[in-house]
Amino acid sequence: MITIKKIAQESSIGIVVYHYPAATNVELSPELIGELSEIDGIVGVKNTTDQEHTCKVIALTKDNEEFSVLTGFEHLILPTLAVGGHGATGIVHNLVPKEIVQMYDLFTKERDIAGAIAVNQKLLSLYDYVEAEPVPGPVKAGLDMLGIKGGSVRDPLVPASEELKQQMKQALSELGYEVETV
Template sequence: MYKPTGMIPAMPTPFNDEGNIDFDSYNRLIDHLIDGGVHCLLAGGSTGEYSLMSMDERKSVLKAAVETAKGRVPIMAGTSAHKTEDTLELTRYAAEIGADCALVINPYYLKTSEQGILDYYTKLAKNADIGIVIYHYPVATSVELSPELIAELSKIDGIVGVKNTTDQEHTCKVIALTKDQDDFSVLTGFEHLILPTLAVGGDGATGIVHNLVPKEIVQMYKLFTEDRDIEGAIEINQKLLPLYDYVEAEPVPGPVKAGLDILGIKGGHVREPLVPASEELKQKMGQALSELGYEVQTV
C-alpha cells in the first residue's frame, strides 16, 4: 500500500458566487501544486470544508482530484465523517475511483473509549481496499490519542500513517514508537514544525501554506532530506515564517483562499458560517508573497 511522505498540501475547495463548487478553479489549483513539485495532494480534508458539504459533493471533489491529477501525484482522500457508515462509504468510494490513501479523523464529540477507537480504525482498514491515515487533531476534536495508542493503531494491517497535528513532543514520541515500521509514516500538520519533524525522523507534512508556495516548501524539503543542506533549508523556512502565521491567523480556510486570489489562482468563497479573510490580513499576505518574488493581485 502507498505510504504518504513528503510535502502534501491540504487543498481548499473553491466555491463560486452561487455557493457551488468551482471545478475549473479547483483543477487549476491542482495543476499549480503539481507544477510546484508536491509529493501528494490532500483532497476533501478540513481545509477543503468537507464538513459543510453533502456526500455527493464530497465524492465529486475526490473524483475531480483523481481525474485531474491523472496519476501525476498520489491522492490522499479526506473521508472523515461522524457516522462510521458514512466514513466507510466514502472511504470505499475513494478506493474505487483510484485514490491512494484515505485520511480519517478519530471519533469525536460523542466520545468513545480507546478500544472503540481501535475498533473504528480496524473496521475501516479491513473493509476498504485503501491505506488509512489517522488524522490526529486534538485542538479541534478535544480527543487526545496517546503516542502509545497511535503506535498500537499503526500495527493494524492497512493503517499507513498519521497526520499528527499536535505539539512536537507528542510527535517525537510517536516517531520513537513507530520508527522501525517501514510501512507507517508520521506527518506533521503544522507548518512551524516541518523542519523539527524531519529532524527527528518524521516523513513529511500536510499543510495549508503549501498551496501558496509549493516550490519553496518542496525545495526546503529537498534541501533537508536529499541534499543535507540544513542551512539552506533553514534559510527558506525563515523566509516562510510570516506566511505560516498568516494562513491560520484567522479562521481557516479564509486566509489561504485569499492568498490564492492574490496569486491569481482563484481561491473562491467560503461557506457559512465560515468567514473570509479580513482586508488587513490580505494586505499582509500580499506583502509577504511579494517579498518572496511573486506577482500579486489586488483582491
C-alpha cells in the first residue's frame, strides 16, 4: 500500500491537504494535520472549518516555515491572518482578486488593520452571495457579469437564480465594477 509519505516524496509539486469536513464528511484533528505538516512535500492545509480548529492547527504548525495554513472560508480571511495563518483560498477570489490582494497586503505588509477591515466589510455581502446557492452557479454568474465567460453549470447542479444574480450585480456595482446583464 502506498503511504502519504511515499506520495509526498514522489510528487514533483507541494501537496496541500484539503480539510473541509462539511464537504468531505471527514474530520482531521489538528494533531493529525500537525503530523502531516512534518512530512517533506506537504506544504500546507486548506482548512475550511471553524476558527477554533484553525487556531489549533496554527499553534501546532507555527514553527514550520515550510507549511502554510490557509482558510477556505472568505468570512475568516482576516481572523485567520490575525492568529498567524498565511492566507486563504476560496470562491470569491475568482470575482474580486484585486480586493482580496489589497486586503491581504494592507494587513500583512502595510500593517493597516483598519484599511484591511474596511475592504473586508465592503466584501461581506459578496462572501454571502457566492455561497448562497449551490456552488459553482453563483461564481459562474458573477464571472459572466464581469465579462469573463463563466461557462455552464453541469447537471445536476443549477445556475444561480435571477434574484441572486441581481444581488450580486448590485454588490459588484457598489465595488466599482461595470457589470453586464446575464
